[in-house]
Amino acid sequence: MNRFIAVVTAGFLATGVAQAQVTEDDLKNDQSITTQIVTNGMGRHLQRYSPLDTLNKDNVQNLVPAWAFSLGGEKQRGQETQPLIYDGVMYITGSYSRLYAIDLATGKEIWQYDARLPEGILPCCDVVNRGGAIYGDKIFFGTLDARIVALDLKTGDVAWRKKIADYKAGYSYTAAPLIVNGLVITGNSGGEFGVVGEVQARDADTGDLVWTRPVIEGHMGTLNGEDSTMTGTLNATWPGDMWKTGGGATWLGGSYDIETDTLVFGAGNPAPWNSHLRDAGTPTEGNTGDNLYAASRIGIDPATGDIKWHYQTTPREGWDYDGVNEVVAYTDREGNKRYATADRNGFFYVLNREDGAFVSATPFVKDITWAEGIDDTGRPIFVEDNRPGNPSDAVDGKKGDVVFASPGFLGGKNWMPMAFSQNTGNFYVPSNEWGMDIWNEPISYKKGAAYLGAGFTIKPNYEDHIGSLKAIDPDTGEIKWEYKNDAPLWAGVMTTAGGLVFTGNPEGEIIAFDDETGEKLWSFNTGSGIVGQPVTYELDGEQYVSLISGWGGAVPLWGGEVAKKVNYLNQGGMLWTFKLPRQFASN
Template sequence: MKLTGLTHSTLCLAITLASLSAVAGVTDQDISDSGKRNDQIVVNGLNQAGQRYSTLDTLNTSNVKELRPVWALSFGGEKQRGQQAQPMIKDGVMYVTASYSRVFAADARTGKKLWQYDARLPDGIMPCCDVINRGVALYGDLVIFGTLDAKLVALNKDTGKVVWKKTVADYKAGYSISAAPLIAKGKLITGVAGGEFGVVGKIEAYDPSNGELLWTRPTVEGNMGYVYKDGKAVENGISGGAPGKTWPGDLWKTGGAAPWLGGFYDPTTDSLLFGTGNPSPWNSHLRPGDNLFSSSRLALNPEDGSIKWHFQTTPHDGWDFDGVNELVSFDYQDGGKTIKAAATADRNGFFYVLDRTNGKFIRGFPFVDKITWAKGLDKDGRPIYDDAHRPGEPGAEKKGTSVFVAPSFLGGKNWMPMAYSQDTGLFYVPSNEWGMDMWNEGVTYKKGAAYLGAGFTIKPLNEDYIGVLRAIDPKTGKEVWRYKNYAPLWGGVLATKGNLVFTGNPEGYLMAFDAKTGEKLYQFNTGSGVIASPVTWEMDGEQYVTVLSGWGGAVPLWGGEVAKRIKDLDQGGMIWTFKLPKELVAKH
């Protein structure tokens, strides 16, 4: 009896806590329900699968031309560089990150700024590609994000004041964080970006309430993973079992493979799905072997970070094909059977459909028009290399020998997330058609020393467009429709039950397409390039759409032919929010 009584009071306490936290902020239930609830956006990717799909259909193909801007908010200051965040919405408040590691909270109805947090960034940070950030995680009372100097910062959702701050990695070694952190089973999960020299990529879990490290998992074969118990590191197995299986010499100690774009949590298989960057050193001739787990997708156990399976898209990468692009979970029917699949559109130009229960390759096909570095994929999804398109060994050949590789190292698709429509069963993939010339430079220097480097230049494949938004059937590999864009596409995509697909372009337009036909139904000029991911939600019975505007990111960082196409684009830094007014819904 005594025991029962205890259980009863514990239960009461648990219920009280649960209801308290429901008032206080984002709960685990909110996160699990993210795919069903339209009144809030509490995860990156709109649902846990990362599908960027909304079940809202108030706004649809027949009335989208009535979409109206209702407010805009400037990020202010002189820090108008690339804006890539996906906004979050909770209890009528929008939470969004901006360039230079800033966070803004705004009234979602009016755009009134509620608070702003500016991370104080040290001198000497060396971010790879602009000063972008891709958004926050919400949990309980906290708004959590990663900074350019590789810290996690948790802010109070009402005041914007720092609750805790934690260094994930040393920015002096070249590390930074630009991806949105992930909440999975009450844990805060993050990867890290950068780290060119003497480092190994890692995925880590933290206690969201205080920033305590829970586990760390290196993404290069041979390195030990740890779980932390009472502040003590306990060995939890070597990634890949042992060193030296797919790396020569001691290069596994410094193999790169940074998981810099974050990932998703799939509750149906209880797995964290993350991608990893390319291997180090850059010269592939120095590291014969597959170089696991570079340029791969990994499924991790969220409890302790152990690797359940991996799928490597570009073994022995020699072209800078990061494997970080998002792996989106989806189910489909095949002969009466439900297939638990996951799909990714890789830098290397191939679209992969995997069995997300075990990482096995189901099928793969090119999603861009031209791939030269591989002749195709074998039955296991491994690329069949074309050795004429691997850059030669530096120093071993005459300088100036150049190889042409398509896609370019910026990828058939880069960071910008695709969307999956549960209605059409199609993926909407923001892609780019470009290749690159690569050659070994005769004379190069690095920090006062002679060096062997590679030169390269990106070349558009077509005169009239680089960007292509594609509707792709994951079951057949068939492209259902395409929309061509003059400048490269660099923003995320959103699909809705209203048979709509939204994305933005560097020319500054937020655009809406018919999800079935690709017909462009709406566009609005936001005044600067759109390279962020649009979202939609419902408030006061009306459907809203928001996207950030602000040109920058990696695209403006290169020259050659591509520079000509973007030279007239100007910087910015705004949140744009639209809605379909009630009275106009009735009209249609």
């Protein structure tokens, strides 16, 4: 059973009024419809760019609070949601798998849904939720016990609820779903437990499974309840049976490129972290040891779930650099259709949108130790001495050689989404400058237990900053400007046609920057660290900005020496909404 709390406004009880329905056209045009946000990323390409320019560089200093909404209770862990907006209502998710409907004009609660989570859930990196998706008359979101739930937009009643995977084996789900052509498309979480990453598509009306696509080679996909095609080739890049618990969790969700009709999902770290256990031989023996398709970006046919292409950022990954970071479709200054992704491994990649082929890669953090660079084919040039040592080479066989690796396993950029500006043609990337001591240990798989085979301690690389918001020219890889922050950056970024870049920091500030110079133009302290995702929209001719505040996420749990540096920060759970008063709109 799930607990459901609803307070319904009188207007919603009116009879004879047809309920508004979100269509495929609404999803397709979400970026350009400035009165709504019905997709994660403010458009399924994840550009996080708004064409609104009422709020701009000249008047942003006049932005003031309009209302604030408290998530309440004692469940004040990390708040990473992106608000959705439709038909006068804002929808946000909260920690511990909660969802709220809020009156857009007043900030008053309309209804609240709380998933009743079972004992024994195994979330890796805090009990966060990153948002929902809207289609038809429903809103969809995932829960920490690896389920997908469809709720009625107006009432919050459960329309259907389906199991994605077995939470007792370490699976969970924290990402925002993706809707394409009436299908609800989800990934999964749990890479630290030896799960198998997978993408699933369900009928939005019924929740019935249409297709599945595991992302580790050797596993079979399904279509309409029947086996379809195998992912990759069995044992081509994995030794023995290790592919069966190979990781590759698709925990950040995906994007959709309508121009090529392609879903693009990232696959996370291979399991276990100890890469020596996954060493499948040498190319001359017919086995590359790359551990496909972990640490990869994968193009998928949305109708069938078949894999169109893949690009692996970190073959034989051994530092937990993962591979799930968002892939943003854009058109470069010369008219080329490109994808961009900023990887945890510290490189900013540009790919071709037709086939996912490698175009370029440039460093976006300062101290990369694991590779000398990326060669012309897109493969890293490894520094093998900076791979954590093999425990079997140790005298006692218990701990391999310790190495210092940079970036640390939390990445040059982690989950927090970057933004692209159609105004400047640049990307704005929330990054962190840190490293780690890391070593490998023996490990064997046990269902529901951590499956790492590694130990680690995160360390800051510099005394004066960890976080760094960078403006990056994707055509050249040049960093156009940088804003340094004392604490790690863990919040999403948004750009606007008004020449603004918005984000937040753990110190509690929501900040607006000049998109060309990086000048800090406005800020407001929310009282708790920000790890959420900003949005902007129009209501009754005025422009608003909303962002959730509430410190948490992976940094305080896994951050080592960095976690000690930010342990003074207070938790919270408050949605802040700001507006530009009408009298300042023409300034």
